[in-house]
Amino acid sequence: MMLEGRNVTKRFGGLLALSDLSFQVEKNEIVGLIGPNGSGKTTLFNTISGLYKPDAGRLFLKGVDITRKKPFQIARMGLGRTFQIVQPFEEMTVLENVAIGDLYGSGEGSIMKSRDKALEILEFVGMKQKPSMLAADLTLPDRKRLEVARALATNPDIILLDEVFAGLNETEINESIALIFKIRDNKGITIFMVEHVLSAIMKTCSRVIVLDYGQKLAEGTPQEVSRNPRVIEAYLGGAVCSK
Ligand SMILES: Nc1ncnc2c1ncn2[C@@H]1O[C@H](COP(=O)(O)OP(=O)(O)OP(=O)(O)O)[C@@H](O)[C@H]1O
Numbered sequence: 129m130m131l132e133g134r135n136v137t138k139r140f141g142g143l144l145a146l147s148d149l150s151f152q153v154e155k156n157e158i159v160g161l162i163g164p165n166g167s168g169k170t171t172l173f174n175t176i177s178g179l180y181k182p183d184a185g186r187l188f189l190k191g192v193d194i195t196r197k198k199p200f201q202i203a204r205m206g207l208g209r210t211f212q213i214v215q216p217f218e219e220m221t222v223l224e225n226v227a228i229g230d231l232y233g234s235g236e237g238s239i240m241k242s243r244d245k246a247l248e249i250l251e252f253v254g255m256k257q258k259p260s261m262l263a264a265d266l267t268l269p270d271r272k273r274l275e276v277a278r279a280l281a282t283n284p285d286i287i288l289l290d291e292v293f294a295g296l297n298e299t300e301i302n303e304s305i306a307l308i309f310k311i312r313d314n315k316g317i318t319i320f321m322v323e324h325v326l327s328a329i330m331k332t333c334s335r336v337i338v339l340d341y342g343q344k345l346a347e348g349t350p351q352e353v354s355r356n357p358r359v360i361e362a363y364l365g366g367a368v369c370s371k
Protein backbone atom coordinates (compact mmCIF):
# COMPACT_ATOMS: atom_id res chain seq x y z
CA MET A 129 0.00 0.00 0.00
CA MET A 130 1.44 3.38 -0.99
CA LEU A 131 -0.88 5.65 1.02
CA GLU A 132 -3.60 4.98 3.52
CA GLY A 133 -5.89 7.10 5.66
CA ARG A 134 -7.86 5.60 8.52
CA ASN A 135 -10.83 7.50 9.93
CA VAL A 136 -9.27 10.90 9.32
CA THR A 137 -11.11 13.87 10.82
CA LYS A 138 -10.11 17.54 10.50
CA ARG A 139 -12.01 20.44 12.04
CA PHE A 140 -11.66 24.17 11.57
CA GLY A 141 -13.47 25.56 14.61
CA GLY A 142 -17.05 24.37 14.19
CA LEU A 143 -16.54 23.26 10.59
CA LEU A 144 -16.00 19.56 9.95
CA ALA A 145 -13.76 19.70 6.87
CA LEU A 146 -12.91 15.95 6.91
CA SER A 147 -15.14 13.50 8.68
CA ASP A 148 -14.02 9.95 9.55
CA LEU A 149 -12.50 9.53 6.08
CA SER A 150 -10.77 6.27 5.16
CA PHE A 151 -9.05 5.70 1.82
CA GLN A 152 -6.25 3.73 0.21
CA VAL A 153 -3.99 4.32 -2.78
CA GLU A 154 -2.05 1.35 -4.14
CA LYS A 155 1.43 1.59 -5.60
CA ASN A 156 1.35 2.62 -9.30
CA GLU A 157 -2.31 3.62 -9.27
CA ILE A 158 -3.65 6.90 -10.66
CA VAL A 159 -6.47 7.79 -8.27
CA GLY A 160 -8.73 10.81 -8.66
CA LEU A 161 -10.21 12.85 -5.82
CA ILE A 162 -13.27 14.85 -6.83
CA GLY A 163 -16.09 16.68 -5.10
CA PRO A 164 -17.89 20.03 -5.08
CA ASN A 165 -16.12 23.23 -4.01
CA GLY A 166 -15.35 23.19 -0.30
CA SER A 167 -15.83 19.43 0.05
CA GLY A 168 -12.39 19.00 1.66
CA LYS A 169 -10.10 17.91 -1.19
CA THR A 170 -7.31 20.40 -0.57
CA THR A 171 -7.73 19.94 3.18
CA LEU A 172 -7.11 16.22 2.70
CA PHE A 173 -3.92 16.92 0.73
CA ASN A 174 -2.79 19.43 3.37
CA THR A 175 -3.44 16.86 6.08
CA ILE A 176 -1.62 14.06 4.23
CA SER A 177 1.40 16.27 3.56
CA GLY A 178 1.63 17.36 7.20
CA LEU A 179 0.60 21.03 6.89
CA TYR A 180 -2.45 20.26 9.02
CA LYS A 181 -2.61 17.73 11.84
CA PRO A 182 -5.76 15.62 11.83
CA ASP A 183 -8.00 15.86 14.91
CA ALA A 184 -8.55 12.12 14.74
CA GLY A 185 -7.47 9.19 12.62
CA ARG A 186 -4.14 8.10 11.21
CA LEU A 187 -2.20 8.37 7.95
CA PHE A 188 0.32 5.89 6.60
CA LEU A 189 2.88 6.29 3.83
CA LYS A 190 4.31 2.97 2.58
CA GLY A 191 3.08 1.41 5.82
CA VAL A 192 4.78 3.95 8.10
CA ASP A 193 2.65 6.13 10.37
CA ILE A 194 3.12 9.77 9.26
CA THR A 195 0.25 11.26 11.29
CA ARG A 196 2.45 13.34 13.58
CA LYS A 197 5.36 13.97 11.21
CA LYS A 198 6.38 17.36 9.86
CA PRO A 199 5.98 18.33 6.19
CA PHE A 200 9.72 18.11 5.42
CA GLN A 201 9.93 14.66 7.03
CA ILE A 202 6.96 13.42 5.00
CA ALA A 203 8.50 14.89 1.83
CA ARG A 204 11.77 13.07 2.51
CA MET A 205 9.88 9.83 3.07
CA GLY A 206 8.67 10.07 -0.53
CA LEU A 207 5.54 12.22 -0.71
CA GLY A 208 5.55 15.06 -3.23
CA ARG A 209 2.77 17.56 -3.88
CA THR A 210 1.68 20.54 -5.91
CA PHE A 211 -0.37 23.46 -4.61
CA GLN A 212 -3.76 24.51 -6.02
CA ILE A 213 -2.56 28.11 -5.91
CA VAL A 214 0.84 27.76 -7.51
CA GLN A 215 3.48 29.41 -5.39
CA PRO A 216 6.86 29.41 -7.09
CA PHE A 217 9.61 31.74 -5.90
CA GLU A 218 8.65 34.46 -8.36
CA GLU A 219 12.01 36.25 -8.45
CA MET A 220 13.98 33.06 -9.00
CA THR A 221 14.54 31.33 -12.30
CA VAL A 222 12.73 28.19 -13.38
CA LEU A 223 15.92 26.18 -12.84
CA GLU A 224 16.45 27.55 -9.33
CA ASN A 225 12.84 26.79 -8.40
CA VAL A 226 13.26 23.15 -9.39
CA ALA A 227 16.73 22.79 -7.85
CA ILE A 228 15.30 23.95 -4.52
CA GLY A 229 12.80 21.08 -4.71
CA ASP A 230 15.68 18.63 -4.89
CA LEU A 231 17.57 20.27 -2.01
CA TYR A 232 14.40 20.16 0.10
CA GLY A 233 13.48 16.60 -0.83
CA SER A 234 16.91 15.02 -0.48
CA GLY A 235 18.07 16.97 2.55
CA GLU A 236 21.54 17.12 0.99
CA GLY A 237 23.34 20.30 0.07
CA SER A 238 24.97 19.68 -3.29
CA ILE A 239 23.97 22.64 -5.47
CA MET A 240 25.69 21.25 -8.58
CA LYS A 241 23.94 17.91 -8.27
CA SER A 242 20.58 19.62 -7.72
CA ARG A 243 21.18 21.79 -10.77
CA ASP A 244 21.85 18.79 -13.01
CA LYS A 245 18.84 16.98 -11.65
CA ALA A 246 16.69 20.09 -12.20
CA LEU A 247 17.78 20.28 -15.86
CA GLU A 248 16.84 16.63 -16.32
CA ILE A 249 13.40 17.22 -14.78
CA LEU A 250 12.79 20.33 -16.89
CA GLU A 251 13.44 18.25 -19.98
CA PHE A 252 11.08 15.57 -18.65
CA VAL A 253 8.20 18.04 -18.20
CA GLY A 254 8.86 19.80 -21.51
CA MET A 255 10.44 23.01 -20.18
CA LYS A 256 14.08 22.55 -21.12
CA GLN A 257 13.96 25.71 -23.28
CA LYS A 258 13.17 27.90 -20.27
CA PRO A 259 15.60 27.26 -17.37
CA SER A 260 16.64 30.90 -17.03
CA MET A 261 13.21 32.48 -17.25
CA LEU A 262 11.93 34.10 -14.07
CA ALA A 263 9.01 32.17 -12.60
CA ALA A 264 7.07 35.46 -12.45
CA ASP A 265 7.19 35.72 -16.27
CA LEU A 266 5.73 32.26 -17.02
CA THR A 267 2.35 31.66 -18.63
CA LEU A 268 -0.25 29.72 -16.62
CA PRO A 269 0.42 26.34 -18.34
CA ASP A 270 4.13 26.75 -17.66
CA ARG A 271 3.49 27.75 -14.05
CA LYS A 272 1.48 24.55 -13.64
CA ARG A 273 4.28 22.56 -15.28
CA LEU A 274 6.87 24.21 -13.03
CA GLU A 275 4.77 23.23 -10.03
CA VAL A 276 4.83 19.61 -11.17
CA ALA A 277 8.58 19.83 -11.86
CA ARG A 278 9.21 21.16 -8.34
CA ALA A 279 7.24 18.27 -6.86
CA LEU A 280 9.12 15.74 -9.01
CA ALA A 281 12.41 17.22 -7.84
CA THR A 282 11.72 16.12 -4.28
CA ASN A 283 12.12 12.55 -5.57
CA PRO A 284 8.69 11.25 -4.59
CA ASP A 285 7.22 7.75 -4.65
CA ILE A 286 3.76 9.31 -4.69
CA ILE A 287 2.71 12.74 -5.86
CA LEU A 288 -0.43 14.66 -4.86
CA LEU A 289 -1.60 16.90 -7.71
CA ASP A 290 -4.09 19.63 -6.75
CA GLU A 291 -5.92 20.91 -9.85
CA VAL A 292 -3.00 20.95 -12.25
CA PHE A 293 -5.46 21.19 -15.17
CA ALA A 294 -7.34 24.25 -13.88
CA GLY A 295 -7.35 27.10 -16.38
CA LEU A 296 -5.78 25.06 -19.20
CA ASN A 297 -7.28 24.73 -22.68
CA GLU A 298 -8.06 21.36 -24.24
CA THR A 299 -4.69 20.95 -25.97
CA GLU A 300 -2.85 21.85 -22.77
CA ILE A 301 -5.03 19.45 -20.78
CA ASN A 302 -4.17 16.63 -23.19
CA GLU A 303 -0.47 17.44 -22.83
CA SER A 304 -0.85 17.35 -19.05
CA ILE A 305 -2.63 13.99 -19.20
CA ALA A 306 0.26 12.62 -21.27
CA LEU A 307 2.69 13.98 -18.67
CA ILE A 308 0.80 12.29 -15.85
CA PHE A 309 0.99 8.91 -17.57
CA LYS A 310 4.68 9.51 -18.26
CA ILE A 311 5.32 10.29 -14.58
CA ARG A 312 3.63 7.04 -13.58
CA ASP A 313 5.04 4.83 -16.36
CA ASN A 314 8.61 6.16 -16.72
CA LYS A 315 9.28 7.13 -13.13
CA GLY A 316 7.09 4.62 -11.34
CA ILE A 317 5.45 7.36 -9.28
CA THR A 318 1.97 6.77 -7.86
CA ILE A 319 -0.53 9.57 -8.51
CA PHE A 320 -3.33 10.95 -6.33
CA MET A 321 -5.00 13.87 -8.08
CA VAL A 322 -7.70 16.44 -7.32
CA GLU A 323 -9.43 17.66 -10.42
CA HIS A 324 -12.57 19.51 -11.46
CA VAL A 325 -12.09 18.74 -15.16
CA LEU A 326 -14.06 15.50 -15.11
CA SER A 327 -13.30 14.55 -18.71
CA ALA A 328 -9.62 14.55 -17.76
CA ILE A 329 -10.34 12.37 -14.71
CA MET A 330 -12.20 9.92 -16.95
CA LYS A 331 -9.18 9.59 -19.24
CA THR A 332 -6.56 9.38 -16.51
CA CYS A 333 -7.79 7.63 -13.38
CA SER A 334 -8.49 3.96 -12.81
CA ARG A 335 -10.34 4.80 -9.60
CA VAL A 336 -12.07 7.88 -8.24
CA ILE A 337 -12.95 8.88 -4.67
CA VAL A 338 -15.79 11.40 -4.32
CA LEU A 339 -15.93 13.75 -1.32
CA ASP A 340 -18.94 15.71 -0.16
CA TYR A 341 -18.89 17.75 3.06
CA GLY A 342 -15.68 16.00 4.07
CA GLN A 343 -17.15 12.52 3.78
CA LYS A 344 -16.65 9.83 1.19
CA LEU A 345 -19.77 9.90 -0.95
CA ALA A 346 -18.73 7.28 -3.49
CA GLU A 347 -15.75 5.38 -4.83
CA GLY A 348 -15.24 3.37 -8.02
CA THR A 349 -14.19 3.56 -11.64
CA PRO A 350 -14.76 6.93 -13.33
CA GLN A 351 -17.71 5.37 -15.18
CA GLU A 352 -19.26 4.04 -11.98
CA VAL A 353 -19.05 7.30 -10.04
CA SER A 354 -20.23 9.46 -12.94
CA ARG A 355 -23.41 7.34 -13.14
CA ASN A 356 -23.96 7.34 -9.38
CA PRO A 357 -27.13 9.37 -8.58
CA ARG A 358 -25.69 10.55 -5.23
CA VAL A 359 -22.67 11.97 -7.04
CA ILE A 360 -24.82 13.66 -9.68
CA GLU A 361 -26.98 15.15 -6.95
CA ALA A 362 -23.98 16.44 -4.98
CA TYR A 363 -22.62 18.19 -8.07
CA LEU A 364 -25.87 19.53 -9.43
CA GLY A 365 -27.87 20.02 -6.25
CA GLY A 366 -30.40 17.43 -7.29
CA ALA A 367 -31.47 19.28 -10.44
CA VAL A 368 -31.18 16.25 -12.73
CA CYS A 369 -32.66 13.76 -10.26
CA SER A 370 -36.15 15.16 -10.46
CA LYS A 371 -36.43 14.29 -14.15
N1 LIG B 1 -7.15 26.88 6.91
C1 LIG B 1 -8.49 26.87 6.99
N2 LIG B 1 -9.15 27.48 7.99
C2 LIG B 1 -10.50 27.45 8.07
N3 LIG B 1 -11.30 26.83 7.19
C3 LIG B 1 -10.71 26.19 6.17
C4 LIG B 1 -9.28 26.19 5.99
N4 LIG B 1 -8.98 25.47 4.87
C5 LIG B 1 -10.16 25.07 4.37
N5 LIG B 1 -11.18 25.51 5.13
C6 LIG B 1 -12.61 25.20 4.90
O1 LIG B 1 -12.73 23.79 4.82
C7 LIG B 1 -13.66 23.42 3.80
C8 LIG B 1 -12.96 22.55 2.78
O2 LIG B 1 -12.07 23.36 2.04
P1 LIG B 1 -11.09 22.78 0.94
O3 LIG B 1 -10.20 23.91 0.52
O4 LIG B 1 -10.45 21.56 1.44
O5 LIG B 1 -12.12 22.41 -0.23
P2 LIG B 1 -11.85 21.87 -1.70
O6 LIG B 1 -12.61 20.61 -1.85
O7 LIG B 1 -10.38 21.83 -1.97
O8 LIG B 1 -12.54 23.02 -2.57
P3 LIG B 1 -12.17 23.62 -4.02
O9 LIG B 1 -12.71 22.65 -5.01
O10 LIG B 1 -12.90 24.92 -4.07
O11 LIG B 1 -10.68 23.77 -4.10
C9 LIG B 1 -14.21 24.72 3.23
O12 LIG B 1 -15.42 25.01 3.90
C10 LIG B 1 -13.13 25.74 3.59
O13 LIG B 1 -13.68 27.03 3.73
Ligand SMILES: [Mg+2]
Nearest residue numbers: 169170171212
Ligand atom coordinates in the same frame (compact mmCIF):
# COMPACT_ATOMS: atom_id res chain seq x y z
MG1 LIG C 1 -9.15 22.79 -3.29
